[in-house]
Amino acid sequence: MSSMRLHRQHPDQLIVGLVSISDRAATGQYEDQGIPALKDWLDKAVVQPSQYVTRLVADEPQAISNALVELVDEVGCDLVLTTGGTGPARRDVTPEATLAVATKEMPGFGEQMRQISLRFVPTAILSRQVAVIRETDSHAALIINLPGQPKAIAETLEGLKDEAGQSIVPGIFAAVPYCIDLIGGPYIETHEHVVKAFRPKSARRQPTA
Numbered sequence: 001m002s003s004m005r006l007h008r009q010h011p012d013q014l015i016v017g018l019v020s021i022s023d024r025a026a027t028g029q030y031e032d033q034g035i036p037a038l039k040d041w042l043d044k045a046v047v048q049p050s051q052y053v054t055r056l057v058a059d060e061p062q063a064i065s066n067a068l069v070e071l072v073d074e075v076g077c078d079l080v081l082t083t084g085g086t087g088p089a090r091r092d093v094t095p096e097a098t099l100a101v102a103t104k105e106m107p108g109f110g111e112q113m114r115q116i117s118l119r120f121v122p123t124a125i126l127s128r129q130v131a132v133i134r135e136t137d138s139h140a141a142l143i144i145n146l147p148g149q150p151k152a153i154a155e156t157l158e159g160l161k162d163e164a165g166q167s168i169v170p171g172i173f174a175a176v177p178y179c180i181d182l183i184g185g186p187y188i189e190t191h192e193h194v195v196k197a198f199r200p201k202s203a204r205r206q207p208t209a
């Protein structure tokens with residue numbers, strides 16, 4: 001199957017692939033809550049409206065890898081977020097399927113996500129989630145695995161805040177805009193009350209007069 005390449009409607013627009021990996025959601029035993037949760041959070045956090053391409057797949061390594069390759073190489077996504085299949089169960093194979101299409105590993109994301117998640121659940125260490133870069137000759141994308149619990153999506157992307165809304169543990173999305181800059185993607189900005197993106201001073205865009 002060959003997919004249409006998406007084109008930015010604005011130079012700063014992010015093209016995002018959302019992949020929900022769940023045997024039961026893929027076979028209709030329950031309604032997928034992964035893709036709506038990912039979309040809702042990104043719409044709330046990212047200033048420039050993103051374009052989304054979504055896929056719902058069963059916990060099958062080849063199907064997961066194929067979806068990731070299609071979204072990066074054919075559709076041209078800058079960022080792909082997966083949800084589900086990161087645990088220790090026999091059919092949890094998302095990290096392996098992600099590593100199979102990687103050109104670089106980004107271990108800091110997984111380390112930080114498990115640190116954040118430990119503030120919410122003691123079973124955080126059961127998630128084997130990884131993040132990687134996939135590079136082709138003309139394009140690159142960041143791929144990040146999130147756990148399957150729909151509530152884990154906002155928890156890991158946004159981090160933990162106190163009652164006044166001050167960050168206690170920064171969410172991993174704080175590092176995503178600069179990572180996308182470094183791999184040649186669009187310049188994305190976030191709403192600071194949701195997640196404050198960090199860029200070194202030299203990488204910040206100067207406000208236009």
Ligand SMILES: Nc1ncnc2c1ncn2[C@@H]1O[C@H](COP(=O)(O)OP(=O)(O)OP(=O)(O)O)[C@@H](O)[C@H]1O
Nearest residue numbers: 020022023024025031032033034084085087148149
């Ligand atoms: N896409 C989804 N939509 C709604 N709830 C989900 C989804 N994926 C996971 N969950 C919930 O989070 C729990 C943990 O997710 P996990 O990825 O380990 O699923 P699972 O138990 O392997 O089953 P399945 O792959 O059939 O979703 C699930 O048992 C389910 O309650």
Ligand SMILES: Nc1nc2c(c(=O)[nH]1)N[C@H]1C(S)=C(S)[C@@H](COP(=O)(O)O)O[C@H]1N2
Nearest residue numbers: 084085086087117123127147148149152155
């Ligand atoms: N933030 C957050 N991380 C979390 C969880 C959660 O509820 N919130 N659940 C944990 C549990 S119970 C498991 S088994 C692992 C793997 O989940 P997955 O197989 O659904 O990807 O993620 C862990 N990480």
